[in-house]
Amino acid sequence: MFSFSRGKMKLTHEEVKKIARLARLQLTEADLEKYATQLSAVLSYIERLNQLDTANIEPTAHAFLVPTPFREDKVKPYTEQELSLQNAPDREGPFFKVPKVIA
Amino acid sequence: MNYEPVIGLEVHAQLLTETKIFCACSTRFGSRPNENTCPVCLGLPGVLPVLNKKVVEYAIRAGLATHCAITRKSVFARKNYFYPDLPKGYQISQYELPICQKGWIEIEVGTQKKRIGITRIHLEEDAGKSLHEHPKTRQHGASWVDLNRAGVALIETVSEPDIRSAEETVAYLKKFRAILVSLGICDGNMEEGSLRCDVNISLRPVGTEKFGTRAELKNMNSFKHIEKALAYEINRQASLLDAGKTITQETRLWNDDLGVTESMRSKEEAFDYRYFPDPDLLPLVVSDTWITEIEKSLPELPDAMRDRLIRDYQLTPYDAAILTGSRDLSRFFEQSVQLYPEAKKVANWIINEFLRLIEGDESRIAGTKITPQHLAKTLQLVDAGTISGSVAKTVLQKIFESGGGPEAVIAREGLAQVSDTGALEAAIAEIIAANPDQVAKYKGGNEKLIGFFVGLVMKKTQGRGNPGLINKLLKDKLG
Ligand SMILES: [Zn+2]
Numbered sequence: 001m002f003s004f005s006r007g008k009m010k011l012t013h014e015e016v017k018k019i020a021r022l023a024r025l026q027l028t029e030a031d032l033e034k035y036a037t038q039l040s041a042v043l044s045y046i047e048r049l050n051q052l053d054t055a056n057i058e059p060t061a062h063a064f065l066v067p068t069p070f071r072e073d074k075v076k077p078y079t080e081q082e083l084s085l086q087n088a089p090d091r092e093g094p095f096f097k098v099p100k101v102i103a
Numbered sequence: 104m105n106y107e108p109v110i111g112l113e114v115h116a117q118l119l120t121e122t123k124i125f126c127a128c129s130t131r132f133g134s135r136p137n138e139n140t141c142p143v144c145l146g147l148p149g150v151l152p153v154l155n156k157k158v159v160e161y162a163i164r165a166g167l168a169t170h171c172a173i174t175r176k177s178v179f180a181r182k183n184y185f186y187p188d189l190p191k192g193y194q195i196s197q198y199e200l201p202i203c204q205k206g207w208i209e210i211e212v213g214t215q216k217k218r219i220g221i222t223r224i225h226l227e228e229d230a231g232k233s234l235h236e237h238p239k240t241r242q243h244g245a246s247w248v249d250l251n252r253a254g255v256a257l258i259e260t261v262s263e264p265d266i267r268s269a270e271e272t273v274a275y276l277k278k279f280r281a282i283l284v285s286l287g288i289c290d291g292n293m294e295e296g297s298l299r300c301d302v303n304i305s306l307r308p309v310g311t312e313k314f315g316t317r318a319e320l321k322n323m324n325s326f327k328h329i330e331k332a333l334a335y336e337i338n339r340q341a342s343l344l345d346a347g348k349t350i351t352q353e354t355r356l357w358n359d360d361l362g363v364t365e366s367m368r369s370k371e372e373a374f375d376y377r378y379f380p381d382p383d384l385l386p387l388v389v390s391d392t393w394i395t396e397i398e399k400s401l402p403e404l405p406d407a408m409r410d411r412l413i414r415d416y417q418l419t420p421y422d423a424a425i426l427t428g429s430r431d432l433s434r435f436f437e438q439s440v441q442l443y444p445e446a447k448k449v450a451n452w453i454i455n456e457f458l459r460l461i462e463g464d465e466s467r468i469a470g471t472k473i474t475p476q477h478l479a480k481t482l483q484l485v486d487a488g489t490i491s492g493s494v495a496k497t498v499l500q501k502i503f504e505s506g507g508g509p510e511a512v513i514a515r516e517g518l519a520q521v522s523d524t525g526a527l528e529a530a531i532a533e534i535i536a537a538n539p540d541q542v543a544k545y546k547g548g549n550e551k552l553i554g555f556f557v558g559l560v561m562k563k564t565q566g567r568g569n570p571g572l573i574n575k576l577l578k579d580k581l582g
Contacts, residue, residue: 062382084145094137095248100235100244
């Protein structure tokens, strides 16, 4: 996506715009400056972590030492679909209705 | 210039589990829209995915059957993108550590055997379905979303770019499908989308090593389309290269009406999925004991079965490969041979007649009205002289259309062979009288004309005359 090298101190507005677009966020010019500063601070912190030597450490995504539990393959029907549909911004009969998506 | 196609496949297979991958919703096809949804597969806040054990077992089966190494500790990752039929805003998949890695499948093209490498098999969830036209009102102003399929378990199998022709592509896909179906983990139905295929293809000058820029052909849902699309794409890329132009790396779709592949007009920015490990799911750990247990439970796989059919029934490799294309077909063959032990003959009738009737669609075997008993009985009736070989085809056709045993069909349709000498002699007399020139030639030494006369008698008896008897009677009369 983009690289934040050690020498680079601050994200550009273009980079913030790209991240915003991926998250479907609309930002003002003022927002861009604010988030460029905040995101840069986050990345600087990660950069500090990068100084640690992790050569012999297994990549870890979780702090827990247990594996994922399993569920048996048995159907348990959920019956409150009507509630789900009611909570949607729009519905038509049993469908969720959304603005037209070009196929 | 002469180019060599370099092809790799990504195949998505829907797993035949009762429930979805991370929730207890049913995977049943044809339910009311959104009937099989719950807070987990709808991506509502505050819920957690719980992995279906069967899904893991099925993926391991696929991995073992394709000679993959099973990853003892694999990791689920989020693939982030926005689309209305993806309620969470991300798809749970596997990225850096897939459950199966580095395997191969053996294919046969002609008499050549070849190994196609498997890069990886990973687990993921399917998306829902967006309808761009309302199924009842035919309106177009919106999109309608059905999330019954969202969260159904898939395995995605990525091949190495080892494939070199459309023929090899189809052979690979057929073999892979046969393996999945024989494992009982996927129904293999391409038209209904249980098996979906993306094809990556590039060209390089023959004799060179470096890969060219590739195009990805998405959502190929039939063998015919794949063959046509690849032929088109190979031509398209070759003419561009010959003209000194470059290939754009892009996704293309096959348009069967126009017979062309079309660019999907790639959006300005390339997709950026920002994969990262899913914090909601702990690592997937599988034990050696479990893997051994699954390995022991594997059924006879298509390659082993093909070799056995060649050995036990003296079939040709070609026939054996066709008959092991699906478990239903091989079972049909073996049951028929039990009842009618001339294996080669049974194989021919199944390949030439039975497969023609079901239009080569092996998924129709389970529902067809023809049984191995019917085929065996029909062949016995041919041997007994009750019907001729050509009438036997009609008999199978009639059974296929409206059911009933061969004897009942023969009686009902009046198909029994005419072995009544009197009736045949009358027909022969008429024909001799009507064709004095040919009779003269035959008598003059042109013995090949016997076929001409037999044909006329057959025609007169609507194909029901006993060919042996006709031959004998004709020779008597003409000789
Ligand atoms: Zn669910």
